[in-house]
Structure formats: C-alpha cells, structure tokens
Amino acid sequence: MSKNPPHDDDRSAGPRTERPKVRLYLEHPLGKGQHVDVSQDQAHYLLNVMRLRENDVVALFNGRDGEWAARLVDTGKKRATLRVESPTAPQQRPPDLWLLFAPIKKARTDFIVEKAVELGVARIQPVQTEFTNAERIRRDRLQAHAVEAAEQSGGTFVPEVAELESLRRVLARWPEGRVLWWADEGLAGGALAEPAPAPAAILIGPEGGFSPTERARLAALPFVRRLSLGPRILRADTAAVSALTLWQARHGDWGV
C-alpha cells in the first residue's frame, strides 16, 4: 500500500478533501457488503501509520472492480477487517499501450515504473539490450512499486510488470498489429514523428543508447516507427515520460 502518510503527499491533485485519506490495492473481489481482511502490512499501515480507527472509511481497488468505499468494522493488534460499502469510481482501463524500457539505475527504474502507471500504460516490459547494465531485475519489487503508484495516483488499474527479457526475443515474437514506437535518439533535432494509435508500444533506450546492431535491426522491422524527442539529449527516464505523454495526448485517453 501507499507508504506515504498524507503530510508526505506530493500528488499534483485537486483539493485534499476530494480524495480519500487512504487508498488500498488488494486482490480480494470487491462488491457491496463484502468483508475484507487486509494483510498484516496493510493493517499496520491503516492503524499505526495512518492512525485510522473503527468506522473510518478507506478506498479499495483491485484492478478489476473499480474503486469502493470501505469502512473499518473490526480491528485487532495486527489485523483489520473492512466492509465494502459503495462504489466511488468506475474501473478504468488505460489505452492498450505498452512501455518497453531497459532497466537503468534503481531510482530511475522505479521512477519509470511509477510514471508509466500515472500516465497510463497497460503493460510494462523491461528489456535487456546490449548496453543494458542490469542482468536481472526484482520484478516483484517493481510490481509493488506499480501498485503503490496506482494507490497514490488515484488509478484503479495496475499494469503488469513483465519479467526482464532480451530485446531480441521480445522483437522475435512481436504481436501482429501492434506498432512499436522507438524513441530514437539518433533522430534528435529531426521532425517529430506521429505516434501510432493503439495497440501500440513505446521503446526507450538503455544507458548509452542502442548498439549499432540493435539500431539496424529496429530500423528494418516493419512494425517499428521512429520518434524524435527534440534537439536535446534526454535521459532514459525523461524520454519515457515525454514519449508516453505525446502518445497519450495524440492517441490516448487524455481527452483530445
């Protein structure tokens, strides 16, 4: 669950009063009258961190049933039971957009996952490239980070963080009809390409960019489009946010 107590809340959001004090993600099905026993960690968070008491209301979501208001009806030393009362937000599903990125330093990898959830992606696929430093990732940790980002950004959907795979293998079994939008630093200063509509994916380069071999392979693939992100060199994490923003504004659910 969110590790941020309210005073530590830096969401760029509306008045505090419009938001529930606490949002929790859980696997449990949600529906009117359901009783939910939260995990020990979540109970500790609700009772000791957020100092909630019986009859306090929290927001629950499970990625499938939308957001629900639930009331603390029974609490113990290390446990808490909530009664689901009424729906507070419909289930949202982001556009069918994937983010492929090469893991970088921990803080910036966490950042990319957090921003992808906020900006709205359906799936996050870490890819191993020739210049990728990370041999492996903590998939479970990144998935938990995605959950926390959804809890804090008011989202009702949590994208899957897939296992790290080699870019070669991901490209080899690329699904038909999905355009891969390659944020190509080689185009810096070139014309801004038009992102392709969903189903789509965005590919962000690793530290040091792609190898010449990888660049040649990408350039030759029919489902790959190249995109310029302006005349300045962007860090991988910046490129991810900028590319997702451009796609959402042009083809996504940003209300254009």
Place this chain on the structure above:
Amino acid sequence: MSKNPPHDDDRSAGPRTERPKVRLYLEHPLGKGQHVDVSQDQAHYLLNVMRLRENDVVALFNGRDGEWAARLVDTGKKRATLRVESPTAPQQRPPDLWLLFAPIKKARTDFIVEKAVELGVARIQPVQTEFTNAERIRRDRLQAHAVEAAEQSGGTFVPEVAELESLRRVLARWPEGRVLWWADEGLAGGALAEPAPAPAAILIGPEGGFSPTERARLAALPFVRRLSLGPRILRADTAAVSALTLWQARHGDWGV
C-alpha cells in the same frame, strides 16, 4: 560538473563515441586559443574521477559561447589548465518558456529542475503557494543541479533558477504578453487545452494542489490558460515533464 562517471551514465543518447567523455560548464569566456584554469573541484573531477591526463580533450560550455573542445595542457595536484581549441556545437537557446513550480520533496524538486533543463526552459521560478511545504529552498544547490543536468544532457544553455517567491507576488508583477499555462488538476478528464506559444510559462501545483483562493485568483487572470493533463492524477514532477513536453511538441523547438 557532472558527478556521473561514464559507467554510471544513463543518458538516453546515441552511441557513446559520439559524445565527449567529459563536459564541463564554467563561467570563463570561451574562444580559440583561450587558456582556462578550472576550479579545484573540476580539477579533481577531471584528474581523479575521470582520470584524464595531459592532452586529453574535454568539452566546455559557459551558456553563452556554445560548446568547445579543450585540451588538458597543464595539470598539477589540485589544478588543471585547458586550452580551448575548436567549436564543437553552436550556442543553443531554448524557447522563451518558464517553469513555475512549488518545491516538493528534495528528490522530486531536484528531478523537476533536471527535467526542465533537459526538456528546455529559459527560466525556472520556484513559487510558494498556500499548500507548499517548503518555506525556503537552496537556490544555489538547485542552480548547481541545473548546471549538472546541462552537462549531462549535452545542452549548452543553463536556465536561471530564481529565488523562491510567493505565487501571489509572481502573479502581481507578471510580464505583459507572457501566457501562463496552468496545469489545472481540476480539469482532469477534460479536453486537452492548446498550449499558448512563447513567450509562455507553465505553472505546476504543489503538494495537495492549489487552495480554493489560489484557484479562483488564477481562473480570473487574463493571461492564464488552463490545461488538462489527462484523466489520472499526476504527481507534481510528472505534471512538470508532461506539460513541458506538450508545450515543446506544439510550440517549442522539437522540430514539429
């Protein structure tokens, strides 16, 4: 200067060989044949961190004269002298775009400054709002962070980071003809407004958003335009990157 040795380089950039191993920002005028004595810190960085030796070449820029190749011609225990040899990049100037933001947690404030430099802004103005936690900022530290971001992103321009001022005062003496583009979380889900061309500024809300008073004041100002950043709640740092991206793609120097 850049605190990142090359192996720690996560710039999303072209092949490493296309970039100088080291880029240094300094105040000194740059021109062919100039000799430059770098600071002790920079000498330590060049000689001990980057392990450069005499005759090695680095890239220098000062925010005015473009980027120059300079050669290490004399080194001592704690000093280094460079001879400026040839221009390697013209002086760039970003569009006349300001970023106004309310300081948040240190790491995310640093992040906003770094991203603003990468994405290209002319000026960074921290603003104090009713919900801003920070009473003061380390302006010098944020300015140094902007310098480092320019060194690492290959830029030749370093935006000024202004002193923290109250939003009220900034709005009270707003320059004529500059549109202030307000990333209004209250519009979440609304139509994506068209950003205004330069001269322009982007205003990002603080933790918890703007107060009702501030929202009313902003809405009433003739030079303020409201912008929606999609249906999900974005953190302040995400909103900054997304808003700067949308502006650059529509009105900036991203080659559209």
